Amino acid sequence: MEQLQAQLGYVFTDVTGLKLALTHRSAAGLHNERLEFLGDAVLELVVTHRLYHQFPGVDEGRLSRFRAQLVRKESLASKARELGLGRHLILGPGERQSGGWERDSILADSLEAILGAIYLEAGLQTVTELITDWFEDQFNRLDARRVIKDSKTALQEFLQAEGMPLPTYALLQTTGLGHQQRFTVTCTCQLLATPAVAEGDSIKQAEQKAAETCLA
Template sequence: MLTLKYQRLEQRLGYHFQDKRQLQLALTHRSHGATNNERLEFLGDSILNFIVGEDLFTRFPEAREGQLSRLRSQLVKGETLAEIAREFELGECLILGEGELKSGGQQRDSILADSVEAIIGAIYVERGLDVCRERVLVWFAERLNKLSLNTSAKDSKSRLQEYLQAQRQPLPEYVVVQVGGEGHAQIFTIECRVVLSKQPTQATASNRREAEKQAATLMLTQLNID
């Protein structure tokens, strides 16, 4: 029997598992033991690439292969999946080994991203492709709708820097506000500060560069920069 937090997760996912063991398995990291989500992650990764690729193929009939591949890579990369995991508040539901718990594994991008793929795999196993496709496209709808063939492939830090340069403003400042976890598995909290915004943005990730990129993404949104 799943606890209330897992029931709430199902509500956020918009999918209720008939076999709750599938959800538990999808949330179980390999650090917890031999029975873990790696096989579901493998399956979910393949299905996610297919579903997103199929949608892009239909959405952009005039696009070339290279353009479709670029757009898909933006959507299925670990950074995007970790963002979606945080939207689902997935971290609090992960089943981790003691070492990962102590080192902040609940907030590690790679673990969060892998768990999203595992959930996709679990939905496919339980209900098949049609139901799985419907859920994935709902989760990715906002991001898919923002895409165009002119969507920049540059990361958020580059886009923010170029925007500020065009506005003749100082470059963004990235400040480490907290470092947690053990030495081999640190968690960085980074603040992004720009002159054009009185309110800095803050992000947490398993490495400094990733946290800076996430903070820059939040700043782009705050400044209403597409």
């Protein structure tokens, strides 16, 4: 545990919290899902606060896309591997045999659980400093002048990061003839109470606009 704590940049006063954060539900007894729930919320708060102040002139849609990029499972799993988290995970026999210590979802969830445990023991200021240190390079690579992803991809990644179902698109109507056709589509997702509606010169363009509406 000492090696892992050195990698994390935080030494627990009581390692019970760290051990619980590393315990997957496949292992017998208490597991880390409650800590993961807490850590996910803490991570979102800290990242959102940092982005809000780092990009004062950027609208909420772009900030949401930046946040989704930073907190998506793949990004968290990459950080967990960098910290050497996998070899410290406490897994049930089935997960160990199937290579669960390398699975993105388990690594990302365990990292969030560790953040939850640190928050409970040391408070928001300490966990904020830790998250800022872990992700400083990623924060600095964000560029407000560029749209990193097209709107459909950005929406999909954002929903995945939030644990929501993927969006669905449907062609509502087609108007005009030949090269003057216009297409109206809907995009249904949990971000909006009613489907977003948009039109364009092609179905693809209309879908991009509808996805952008969902992110706005």
